Amino acid sequence: MKELERTKRISISAVLFLLIILIGFLTFKKPQYVFEKNSASTLEKIIKKDYILSLNDLDKLEASQYAVIDIRSNYEYEKGHLKDAVNISAHDIFSKSSIELLDELKANGQTIILYGEHPDNANSAWMLLYQMGYDNAKILCVETGYKDKTFQINDYPLEKPRVNFAQFMDSAKSAKSKKIVKKEKPKKKVITVPKKKKRAPEGGC
């Protein structure tokens, strides 16, 4: 009988073991989205800078070749957007419908053209899509805004210095030596408290 008891214990532990493995199999989750491109190849692409379009470049493309995607929020999109643009807010880029749309565009060989308030926002979305394998994505280098209550979209001068920094600093420095001579020293204000006259000692002879 002792032998039997032992086998019982063994079979129980074996069943448990199998259960654990089964649970492991069932709960195993494949990551839903993965980066297809590694960082080094992304960097190569970044250096090339062939994915940045201006409004002029967009005009040259045929309408069937591309789809414009507005990555701003839905609220902003409703206020005003580029003609024929589709709204995929950067916040729900992983939603089922947007992934389906992106996959469809990729399968059709159409160019995905992203734009946002600022090229930086579009760039973030582009970096994500490119690394996820949507290598047909491009950025529209524009700035959006409103003028006279109508939607405006203008080319953005990317990384253009506002002034010549070195020159500007030089002139700012030379201003110093010129004007130091002119500079007046602030007068020191001295508040003098009038001396109290001493009372003549009272009394006495």
Next chain:
Amino acid sequence: MSKSYKSKKILVKRRYQILAAILFLLALGLVLLPKYKENEGIDPELFVKNALSTERYISTDVLADRLINQDPTVLLIDTRSEDEFNEFSLPDAVNIPVKDFFNENLNPFLDQNVFDVILFSNDNFYANEAWMLGNRLGYTNLYILKGGLNEWFSTIIDPKYPDETMPREAFELYSFRKAAGMYFGVGEAESKTEEKPVQKKKVVTVPKKKKRAPEGGC
């Protein structure tokens, strides 16, 4: 008795064999599991979450304040080209153009957790690219100077004098920026239209009390 015991023993043995076979099959199954691509760096979901957050931006005023206070944890990285860097850059900045991001000599500046690395370029764009690359690989402590050098020049080096109707804070910010500008090498002088209020030092002198002459007496 002994016979039934023997048959039971055989049964147990068979059970062992079946169990072993199942386990063996399962082990084989593990080998045959479909390969899936593992992410290099963080998940795309986290990548987007980080990218959408504005935590990475540092304003020019905050940076100026930290530089003036000699904060030893600040490490400035200029992501523009070498020529631009040689022409002008912020004090003590290190030049790492975006293309040299994985340069083995320069990458250790970015991939560390000692300094707060503040990336900047003329605008945000190049700095943002470098930040994105770092973000994917899970680098911590990467920040971006908001507005880049353009913003630096329009706020710290050449601030605009606030309108008279602006709140007091605007004037305080202006005087901070003006003072910060001087620290970074701008002359004290203002342009002609702007007049800098000269703060007069008030000196209050307390007159010494004369000793009273002894009272009374003839």
